[in-house]
Amino acid sequence: MRHRSVGDLMTPTAITVRPTTAFKEIARLLKEFDITAVPVVDASCHPVGVVSEADLLDRRSAGGAATAGTLMTSPAITARPEWSVVRAARIMRRHQVKRLPVIDAKDRVIGVLSRSDLIRLFLRSDHAVQEEIVEDVLTRTLRIAPSTINVAVEDGLVTLSGVRPRPELVPVLIRLCQSVDGVVGVDDRLTCAEAGHD
Known part of the structure; x- marks a missing residue:
């Protein structure tokens, strides 16, 4: 990237x-x-x-x-x-x-x-920003399945929702999103996955 x-x-x-x-x-x-x-x-x-x-x-x-x-x-x-x-x-x-x-x-x-x-x-389209985050940040750089994290972009503000990746990847993910041209801010709404056992 x-x-x-x-x-x-x-x-x-x-x-x-x-x-x-x-x-x-x-x-x-x-x-x-x-x-x-x-x-x-x-x-x-x-x-x-x-x-x-x-x-x-x-x-x-x-x-x-x-x-x-x-x-x-x-x-x-x-x-x-x-x-x-x-x-x-x-x-x-x-x-x-x-x-x-x-x-x-x-x-x-x-x-x-x-x-x-x-x-x-900052005049890049929201779609171009979203595309770069999904393809470059999630898929190529962090190797996170795009299906697990939803990326929404409105007026340059990126909202991340869905399943939170490994704890050590979260600050890296946010920092990489912030560095994408056209991003004015990142809203972390990721949630922890279910524990998977009772």
Whole structure:
């Protein structure tokens, strides 16, 4: 079972600017490419900061000429392509940023991950989520007969009902369900099997 990574969701070959890029050029790039922020990179394409629409508006109200180097928020909060989307989302929330420049092993910018990219994960249909849990989580990974556990998905909320598997498998089952793209929560309604003797 393979889960989406930052590299799967990011917009590749990110639009970048240099610290010397002028205010008007940054504004033009944001409008032309319909983006809300742009990474600022040095001569080696290493990120040194990020300039957002908010940075431009703040400076505009203050007046005066400006460059990316004077406008940017620094240092740049970055992500790696191999990161899970959950990790990237936590970094965004912790640092209160809307997008992350994605860097390769040499710390060069290779793309940008935005919050809208992450939101796309939760637009998967409930049927697609249910199908993945039944086929990948239950059958292939845990080798649990789908006939023993009912998987219902509504608006991304997964409800598990039926016969509870071996106790040690329950937390694993729930964790695997939570990691499926599009799942917003898991409701465990599994019940113990009959003892089978008096």
